[in-house]
Amino acid sequence: MIQRTRHVLEFPGGYTRTTGPVIGRFLTELRDRRLVGVRTATGRTLVPPLEYDPDTGDAVTGEFVEVGPAGTVESWSWAGSPRAGHPLDRPFAWALIRLDGADTSLLHAVDAGDVRAMRPSLRVRPRWRAERTGHVTDIECFVPEVTAMTAPVRVEYTVTPGLALARFLSGIARGVFLGSRCGTCGKVYVPYRLSCPECGVAVTEEVELPDTGTVTTFAINNLPDPRAPEVPFVSAYVLLDGADIPMIVLIGGIPAHEVREGMRVRAVWAPESGRGPSMDSVRWFAPTGEPDEEV
Amino acid sequence: MREVAVVAFAQTRHSAVDEGRSEPEMILGPLEEVRRATGLRRFGFTCSGSCDYLAGAPFSFVSALDALGAWPPISESHVEMDAAWALYEAWARLQHGDVDSALVYGFGKSSQGDLREIMTLQLDPYYLAPLGLDQVSLAALQASAVAADRAELDEIVRRSRAAGRANPHALDLPDPEGEEFEVAPLRPYDIAPITDGAAAVVLAAGDLARELCERPAWIKGVAHRIEPHYPGMRDLARSASAAEAARAAGAGKGRPDVAELHAQFSHEEIVLRRALDIPAATAVNPSGGPLAANPVMATGLIRIGEAARHVMEGRAGRAVAHAAGGPCLQHNLVAVLEGGR
Numbered sequence: 001m002i003q004r005t006r007h008v009l010e011f012p013g014g015y016t017r018t019t020g021p022v023i024g025r026f027l028t029e030l031r032d033r034r035l036v037g038v039r040t041a042t043g044r045t046l047v048p049p050l051e052y053d054p055d056t057g058d059a060v061t062g063e064f065v066e067v068g069p070a071g072t073v074e075s076w077s078w079a080g081s082p083r084a085g086h087p088l089d090r091p092f093a094w095a096l097i098r099l100d101g102a103d104t105s106l107l108h109a110v111d112a113g114d115v116r117a118m119r120p121s122l123r124v125r126p127r128w129r130a131e132r133t134g135h136v137t138d139i140e141c142f143v144p145e146v147t148a149m150t151a152p153v154r155v156e157y158t159v160t161p162g163l164a165l166a167r168f169l170s171g172i173a174r175g176v177f178l179g180s181r182c183g184t185c186g187k188v189y190v191p192y193r194l195s196c197p198e199c200g201v202a203v204t205e206e207v208e209l210p211d212t213g214t215v216t217t218f219a220i221n222n223l224p225d226p227r228a229p230e231v232p233f234v235s236a237y238v239l240l241d242g243a244d245i246p247m248i249v250l251i252g253g254i255p256a257h258e259v260r261e262g263m264r265v266r267a268v269w270a271p272e273s274g275r276g277p278s279m280d281s282v283r284w285f286a287p288t289g290e291p292d293e294e295v
Numbered sequence: 296m297r298e299v300a301v302v303a304f305a306q307t308r309h310s311a312v313d314e315g316r317s318e319p320e321m322i323l324g325p326l327e328e329v330r331r332a333t334g335l336r337r338f339g340f341t342c343s344g345s346c347d348y349l350a351g352a353p354f355s356f357v358s359a360l361d362a363l364g365a366w367p368p369i370s371e372s373h374v375e376m377d378a379a380w381a382l383y384e385a386w387a388r389l390q391h392g393d394v395d396s397a398l399v400y401g402f403g404k405s406s407q408g409d410l411r412e413i414m415t416l417q418l419d420p421y422y423l424a425p426l427g428l429d430q431v432s433l434a435a436l437q438a439s440a441v442a443a444d445r446a447e448l449d450e451i452v453r454r455s456r457a458a459g460r461a462n463p464h465a466l467d468l469p470d471p472e473g474e475e476f477e478v479a480p481l482r483p484y485d486i487a488p489i490t491d492g493a494a495a496v497v498l499a500a501g502d503l504a505r506e507l508c509e510r511p512a513w514i515k516g517v518a519h520r521i522e523p524h525y526p527g528m529r530d531l532a533r534s535a536s537a538a539e540a541a542r543a544a545g546a547g548k549g550r551p552d553v554a555e556l557h558a559q560f561s562h563e564e565i566v567l568r569r570a571l572d573i574p575a576a577t578a579v580n581p582s583g584g585p586l587a588a589n590p591v592m593a594t595g596l597i598r599i600g601e602a603a604r605h606v607m608e609g610r611a612g613r614a615v616a617h618a619a620g621g622p623c624l625q626h627n628l629v630a631v632l633e634g635g636r
Contacts, residue, residue, distance in 0.1 A: 009348075009352075050523075054523035075436060083411070094428065104525075107422070107525070
């Protein structure tokens with residue numbers, strides 16, 4: 001049995017460090033919400049400023065120049081599960097950021113919300129802390145520049161279905177699909193309509209169609225839709241028996257991957273008490289079990 | 296330059312968990328083994344490498360002297376670095392010519408704390424440490440800059456772990472699997488495992504080396520180079536300091552049979568292979584490398600020991616060893632070892 005005991009190493013209140021003139025200048029400017037770099041003798045701008053040029057070892061010049069505050073992400077890693085010591089408590093990126101006007105990159109956190117928001121050359125700006133003390137964390141983190149916004153749109157209307165659709169829906173309310181036959185070309189349209197779109201003439205003959213038909217084509221939908229009971233759902237063109245034009249409907253009572261062209265289907269009606277002049281009265285079309293048709 | 300060789304190497308059977316031994320107790324085994332191999336009880340110089348922050352106690356390396364029997368007083372030194380740099384100091388000390396043997400050892404128990412956060416304490420205290428940047432987050436930044444192919448990284452881990460399973464001193468780790476990220480783009484298995492362990496090496500000069508060892512692993516070249524600490528001042532996709540250390544050590548003067556690289560993350564092997572210009576035919580990390588056992592502060596010394604072992608056992612004519620320190624391969628050491636009398 002190994003005895004174990006807790007041991008904490010801590011400098012209560014933190015370790016006091018003098019900054020020297022170069023780092024001190026950077027932290028002082030940071031407290032005033034400014035980012036500065038220092039010029040080297042060769043004319044490069046180091047951000048964050050160092051006391052010596054990493055290329056030559058020479059002391060840097062005393063010239064400080066304002067940089068940023070915006071910058072460009074050069075590379076990043078994604079901390080999906082932030083640790084206690086990390087600057088943010090939600091997933092974020094560590095990034096090397098080339099601030100505008102700098103020749104080196106600053107390492108800091110980027111609060112991008114989602115890893116998919118991170119990309120090379122992403123433009124970011126600092127999010128400043130309200131209370132600043134002259135510390136690298138006076139910048140809480142960087143955030144992406146604004147490149148998109150949402151524009152809310154909402155207007156209300158009062159609509160009527162039109163004469164033909166009103167007539168069709170009155171048929172639905174009593175459990176019947178109403179169509180119309182063109183007196184010129186003989187085609188049967190469903191839903192019911194007042195003119196033949198092919199001949200351009202008014203149609204007057206109303207026909208009642210059976211609630212059975214054949215799937216001519218279909219799509220499997222993976223995005224939820226308020227009209228569909230679940231995801232995935234299948235929307236299909238069904239050619240009602242006796243019609244010349246298919247009608248778009250939902251398919252139910254069968255797993256999505258088993259739906260096929262040529263499948264025979266029948267409307268599943270809502271209970272009579274729940275029926276009205278609305279397509280809600282047709283729950284969906286379900287397989288009849290008959291052999292498939294050629295389409 | 297005075298001819299100096301590795302004449303003995305020993306290491307613990309490294310452990311993923313704290314087995315209850317203190318650091319001096321851990322180092323005893325390897326010390327006894329290299330003393331037995333060389334027949335030496337006293338050395339002209341002794342140097343160790345360790346990190347006080349691993350134990351969270353100041354001067355914790357001093358207590359490790361208890362394992363040595365440092366009385367009457369011995370000539371001794373310590374580096375707060377991987378013990379590969381203790382070996383460098385011992386090699387430099389042997390160049391003085393007044394002593395002929397040196398004992399080098401390193402040890403670390405990273406199971407005692409949270410290594411990722413302990414490593415934060417090595418960072419610049421003004422710009423980096425206050426951000427809470429941990430070791431894996433920094434390494435992930437370098438991995439992102441390298442933009443390595445995932446299949447290549449997976450293969451490095453698979454090969455390293457398989458070699459580790461065949462090495463009685465390394466950990467038994469399964470083939471890598473899983474899609475989750477630790478810090479993207481690094482997956483948990485891209486990271487060297489938490490390991491406790493220790494290692495010891497004996498260096499000897501000239502005739503003493505020939506006397507102590509049938510096939511000494513002669514140090515034909517050894518050099519180390521460092522680059523700026525701040526990652527934003529460097530090109531993280533390559534290691535300029537590792538390339539310069541390799542050039543200074545003469546790594547390119549011949550084809551190595553074996554290369555032992557101190558790659559604590561899978562992408563570091565890619566960076567180091569390029570920097571050291573390792574030929575495709577060279578066996579890289581046949582021991583499993585740090586991805587199979589990473590006793591921090593001994594890991595770099597073990598690379599030199601493993602490379603030397605291949606030469607001493609006659610399985611390699613020429614071997615290259617590499618050790619690293621600091622964030623994102625900031626500091627690199629390269630040693631070239633060769634056989635021959």
